[in-house]
C-alpha cells in the first residue's frame with residue numbers, strides 16, 4: 001500500500017497504542033508461567049509472532065473480541081518442541097526472546113523470519129547459548145537466521161557484547177529464570193539500548209521473578225516461576241509510537257490549537273526522552289504524568305544534538321524533526337541503529353534527501369542540516385520498515401505538495417492504526 005500525504009495542519013486528541021516491548025515480554029512471561037491475563041496488549045504483526053511462538057511451545061493465547069485483553073495459558077516453564085518451524089516474520093524481539101526460550105527445549109527448535117529478519121545479527125546470542133551448554137546454530141553459518149537451537153541448557157555463566165542488541169540480555173534473563181542453575185551475564189562491551197533491559201527487569205518483577213544488575217552485567221537465579229500478582233498484567237502506552245504523534249504536533253499543529261496524546265503514563269521506556277528532545281528543540285511540551293497526557297503545540301524548531309545510545313528507535317523521528325528545524329541536528333552514537341529492520345541511518349539520510357533535505361551520514365553519526373531548503377513532496381521508499389514509514393509521513397505534513405510513502409502497510413508491525421490516528425488529527429491522506 002502507498003499512502004499519499006498532503007501538506008496538512010493537525011489538532012485534537014489521539015491515543016498512543018500499547019507498548020510493543022512490554023507486550024512481547026508480558027506474553028512470553030505469561031507463556032513461561034501457567035496462566036495470566038494480559039490487559040491492553042498491542043495486537044500487531046510483531047506481537048502476534050510472539051503469541052504464535054508461545055503456542056508453538058505448547059501454550060495458548062486467546063484474544064478478546066475487542067483485543068482489550070489476552071488470556072495466555074503458558075507452557076509452564078519448559079517449552080515443548082514445536083511441531084513446525086517458528087516464523088518470527090519481521091520481529092527482532094520475537095526472534096531473540098524465542099531463541100533463548102527454544103534453547104531450553106529438550107529437542108530442537110528451528111526459527112526463521114522474513115528477508116529483513118534473516119539479515120539481522122544473532123551470532124552473539126547463539127554463542128552464548130553454546131557456552132551455556134545448549135545448541136545454537138545458524139544454518140548458513142553466518143550468525144543469521146534460519147537458526148537451530150535446543151539442547152535443554154541448564155544455565156551458568158556467560159560473556160556477551162552489549163553493543164549489538166540489548167535483546168540478547170533480555171532473552172537470557174527471561175529464559176534463565178526457569179533454568180536449573182540460573183544465568184550470570186558478563187557484558188564484554190558497553191550496553192546500548194539499556195532502558196530496554198530496565199523494561200525487562202520491570203516486567204520480570206511484576207511476574208514475581210527476581211533478576212538484578214551486577215558489577216559485571218546482570219544475573220537471574222534459576223528455579224523461579226512466572227506469575228503476575230492477581231493473575232493479571234496491564235501494558236502501558238508506547239513512547240516510540242507516540243514520538244510520531246508528538247512530532248506531528250510540533251511541526252504541524254494549528255496555530256491556535258495543539259495535539260494531545262493520551263496513554264502517556266510514565267514507565268521504564270527510554271523513548272519517553274522524546275519529550276525532552278522536543279523541548280530542547282524549542283517546543284513547549286506539557287506532560288501531565290498522572291493523567292497520562294502530553295500536549296504539543298506547533299513550534300519553530302531549532303537543531304539539537306541527541307545521543308541515541310539508549311533510544312535507537314527515536315532516530316527516524318529525530319531525523320525528520322531535524323529536517324524541519326533551523327540549524328543542524330546531530331544524532332550521535334547511532335551505529336546500532338543500522339541493525340534494525342533496515343539500516344535506518346542510511347534510510348533516513350537517503351529518503352529525506354529525496355524530499356530536498358541536506359544530510360551528512362557518518363558510521364556513528366547523522367547530521368541533518370535543517371533550514372537550508374524547504375522540504376518538497378516526493379515519492380519515498382518506506383524500506384519495509386514501520387518507523388521509516390511513520391517518520392516520512394510526518395515529514396510529508398510540512399513538505400510542499402504531496403508526499404507518497406511506498407510500503408506504508410508496514411505500520412502494522414507496531415502501530416496498525418497509525419494512518420487512522422493521523423487522519424483523525426486532520427491529516428489529508430489517500431491510501432492506494
Ligand SMILES: O=C(O)C1=C[C@@H](OP(=O)(O)O)[C@@H](O)[C@H](O)C1
Nearest residue numbers: 021093165166167193196312313
Ligand atoms: O527489547 C526491545 O523491546 C527492543 C530493544 C531495542 O533493540 P536493541 O536492543 O536491539 O537495540 C529496540 O530497538 C527494539 O525496537 C525493541
Ligand SMILES: C=C(OP(=O)(O)O)C(=O)O
Nearest residue numbers: 090091092093313340341
Ligand atoms: C527494531 C525494532 O523492533 P525489533 O527489534 O523487535 O524488530 C523496532 O520496533 O524498531
